[in-house]
Amino acid sequence: MTASRSSRRAFVLGSSMLAVLAGAGLASAGPLAASPPVQSPDKPLAGACSALVAQQTAAGSVNYPGSEVEPQIAADPTDPDHLVGSFQQDRWNDGGSNGLTNVVSHDGGATWSLAATQPAFSRCAGAAPGSPGYFMRSTDPWVSFSADGKVVYSIADSFDTGGPAFGGASSIMISRSLDGGTTWQQPVTARLDRSDTVLNDKESVTADPLKSASAYAVWDQLVSPQSHANPDAFLHSIAYRGPSYFSSTADQGATWSPGRIIYDPGQNDQTIGNQIVVPTTGPAKGVLIDGFNLITNKGGKCLYTHGGQHCAGNSTSTAALVRSTDGGTTWSDAIGIDVQQVAPVSIAGHPVRSSDDLPEFAANPVTGAIYAVWQDGRFANGTSKIAFAQSTDGGLTWSTTIRADQSPGSTPAFVPQIQVSADGTVGLTYYDLQNATAAQPGLADAYVVHCHATTTDCTNPASWTAGGQTRLSSTGSFDYTTAPDAGGYFLGDYTGLARRGTSFTPFYGMSQPIATAGRSDIFSNSVH
Incomplete structure (x- = not known):
């Protein structure tokens, strides 16, 4: 991410281009307006389980107490000002955090409060011996509201560490x-x-927007080549496999079905970043669409885990999906969207743990179109920019991939998140490094761009250029190099972006000096 020291638009359109866009109905959209960022409260857990933290530290792990990363957010469909967010609390360098912290807002993110009781996904978060959450760490927060707003779902991947x-x-x-x-x-x-x-x-986790009692969980499962294999065994064997798993509830989350495989890419290959979207209109109304990154190895070896990306040799990443037209009972084979040109990000030679090739997905509530975004190096000689593709037939076929971010020149743009407002405006957030300097190469900012609801074709790059980019971190740039180091400077493999009526609420991390309660804190804006 690059930090911008002024709120001036990074792109200035010439008068001739403005005339063209005005004729197409785009110039009226203008840039989005964003309120100043609001800091979310947090709940550090390291002190509550100091003995466990000390045990893991003695084994060689590094904890970042008071750090918050990888936020997600959801808006109540019956009250868009009612928001729930979740994020990792006290990140570890080698995977996961001490627990997850959930927060609530009833005024569109203008103020936040901690949940009175937190989900007990880990020992540090209060899980008792013998309870489902009695694990050393948790990671990958995600939240979703039921269609009637009566249930909020919060999901976690919890695990133990320190063994073979x-x-x-x-x-x-x-x-x-x-x-x-x-x-x-x-x-x-x-x-x-x-x-x-x-x-x-x-x-x-995704609550069904058309069935108030139903919700769906998806994930990948990695199987190592042999019992007691060293974690680095993938460097010598590509026997890992990583199928997509699925679980569902039909009773508002009181019970969940046992997780089962819905797509297996086969030996040596894996999926990661599974997430379901459900169109509420259009040709795929009610269809479950599970999007993910499909990694296939051709003599190379890549393994993606909550500890980061590990590669040796050659592999291919493809934004892809599977579909279910019967509520998750049966699923299609994988449908490829596009091969991703993976573009890692670094600062002064040190890696940034960005989303790399994890795609994000959203459905348009007005048209039923499906959108996918990811980091991609094809647009700027290998520099990470944000790729965008859309489907108007429920994911069966996809448009040509275009660039949607508005970061200038060779500035990397990374960690994209996409959402669609109630009027059909497509919003996209990301970090970039356009205000970094030789003295401070980690200066970064968060930005939002959009394809306005009046635009008929979001696959036209001009539809994104018309509104320019709006800086979210308006209180100043933060320094990405002060973020937790977890296989690279790390604020999360993703950020949050909620649809709040015809507005958006981004939910994202910033590190010091904007963060004041630890190496990183979580912030939100109101964007319209």
Whole structure:
């Protein structure tokens, strides 16, 4: 991310281009307006489980107490000002955090409060011995509201570490709140594996927008080549496999079906970043669409886990999806969107743990179109920019991939998130490094761009250029190099972006000096 020291638009359109866009109805859209960022409260957990933290530290792990990363956010469909957010609390350098913290807003993100009781996804978060959440760490927060707004779902990937292979048991579990996110019930397990050769990873939860009692969880599961394998065994063997798993509830989260495979890419290959979107209109109304990154190895070796990306040799990443037209009972084979040209980000030679090739997805509530975004190096000689593609037939076919970010020149843009407002405006957030200097190469900012609802074709790059980019971190740039180091400077593999009526609420991390309660804090804006 680059930090901008002024709020001036990074792109200035010439008068001739403005005339063209005005004729197309685009110039009237203008840039989005953003309120100043609001800092979310947090709840550091390291002190509550100091003995456990000390044990892991003695084993060689590094904890960042008071740090918050990888936020997600959801808006109540019956009250868009009612928001619930979730993020990792006290990040570790080698995977996961001490627990997840959930927060609530009833004024569109102008103010936030901590949930009165937090989901007990980990020992540090209060899980008792023998309870579903009795694990050393948690990661990958995701939240979703039921269609009637009566239930909020919060999901976690919780795991133990310090052993052979992947380290120990791992579990996908979901907690629900029946009071709008203020209190959270004991988690329900969708999948538990105690084998040290199995890792459940990178989950998400989506409440069905058309069925108030239904919600869906998806994730990938990595299976190592042999019992007690060293975590670095992938450098010598590509025997790992990583199928997509699925669980569902039909009783508002009181129970969840046992996780089962819905797509297996086969030996040596894996999926990651599974997330379901459900169009509420259009030709795919009610269809479950699970989008992910499909990694295929051709003599190379890549493994993606909550500890980061590990590659040796050649592999291919493809933004892809599978579909279910019967509520998750059966699923299609994988449908490719586009091969991703992976573009890692670094600052002064040190890696940034960005989203790399994890795609993000959203459905348009007005047209039913499906959108996908990801980091891609094809647009600027290998520099990370944000790729965008859309489908108007429910994911069966996809447009030509275009660039949607508005970061100038060779400035990297990374960690994209996409959402669509109630009027059909497509919003996209990302970090970039356009205000970095030789003396401070890590200066970064968060930005939002959009394709306005009046635009008929978001696959036209001019539809994104018309509104320019709006800086979210308007109180000044932050320094990415002060973020936790977890396989690279790390604020999360993703950020949050909620649809709040015809507005958006980004939910994202910033590090010092904007962060004041630790190495990183979580912030939100109101964008319209």
